[in-house]
Amino acid sequence: MGAGQPLVRLAGIRFGYRDRPVLEGIDLALEAGETLALLGPNGAGKTSLMRLAAGRLAPAAGTVRIDGADPFRERAARRGIGWVPQEIALYPRLTVAENLSVFAQLAGVPRRARRAALAEALALADIAAVADSLVATLSGGFRRRVNIAASLMNRPRLVLLDEPTSGVDLAARAAIHGVLARLRAEGTAILLTTHDFSEAERLADRVAFLAQGRVVREGRLADMLAALRVGAPERELILTAAADPAAEAALRRAGFAPAEADGLRWRERRAHGHPGLDGAALLGSLRAQGVPVAEVRVRAPGLEALYLDAVRPRDVRADPIAGPARSRGAAR
Incomplete structure (x- = not known):
């Protein structure tokens, strides 16, 4: 990352499905160690924007750069991104440790480094106590924490989370917030969507409001409030x-x-x-x-x-x- 350059930059983004425009003229930037919350009504384009940042989709116009690289075209750039979808993307009949080992392999972590990566992810997500438990036996809150841990196996510099606390109780939500606070303290950039205003106020350094495919307001949360x-x-x-x-x-x-x-x-x-x-x-x-x-x-x-x-x-x-x-x- 060049001096003075943000880790994440989206410039002039346009995107749509067939003849239906979804995003129009999106400009956003995110620094290392910063958390940006995307807020907007259903259909505003938040999840599409997250997928563009993750390199899962290509914009119709504009550029997406993660540490200066295009994540859609460059595999190395995608490996620096942790993607946590709203849906639980785990193997229920495998243990937590087995799941994380699979995701480490998928992320390209060398075999000799996987044991250390597993231990680090278990500690970061505070789930070492359930490492040998089948995912199918875990509560919703623990599953979400394992879902986050699965995205961290390659120690990404950017983590994208779509509704990270959806459907969990207050204790699980607090635990997930703790995971995100530890990531931020280590310099990880976090981009998240949420419908929970108190969650956004607690976690975000900056917020961006999306409506009808556009960023209608964006800035530092503390200054806005x-x-x-x-x-x-x-x-x-x-x-x-x-x-x-x-x-x-x-x-x-x-x-x-x-x-x-x-x-x-x-x-x-x-x-x-x-x-x-x-x-x-x-x-x-x-x-x-x-x-x-x-x-x-x-x-x-x-x-x-x-x-x-x-x-x-x-x-x-x-x-x-x-x-x-x-x-x-x-x-x-």
Whole structure:
């Protein structure tokens, strides 16, 4: 990697399936030891972008470079990438150690180095205690950790994870976060997708929001959140029933937008959603307009607020205020 050059660079990426465009004009970079979370609604192109970075697909236009090399055309570049799909890709009738040995061979690890690579991966993923257990007997959380370990047999400089904690309990999620923290501390670049905002806030140095095949916002997470929290706290409304058209119009005039698909939770979309009204007055005003609102909550805005503002179509946003300092605003 040349001086001052990122480990991962995607420039001007366009990609599609037959006549259906998936990604348009994607530009992203990732440094060694940095974690970037891709957030976006289903169908935004996140998994396709991950596959392009892994060298599993070739872009229709633009370039993908991992340490200066094209991973689609150069096998050596692909060997420096660990790919962890959302689906568990293990042999259930083999033990954990046997699985990792197979993946070491597939990754091109020389025979003489496989024992050391196996021990290192077991330690890094903290799964040495189940090394001799059949994968079929393991919990979902352990299977996911073994899935990650399988991608580390060649000590890749870049690890790609698609929904790494999908379907696991809190203890397993914490263990997987520990694995990723150890990778990052050792200088591994991590690119991940997740629908879990708290997970992204905990793991990511930077976030990129994808919508309709484009990166609509990208930057350092700490900077985005600091700018977001300069303004007033965010208010959230809890409804007892979905709003009818008249109530929905009243909510939007007051500066709120739906935060969930069921329409029972609405979040403030401007720095001062309803000027001059405190929580009680806002509650009374909305109820007088036929809005079935039960309570008003005050919360510190977080990544979910950034996400909602970033991916919501412009024509349905409630009076957005230009500039990152006033942004409000999660992804696949």
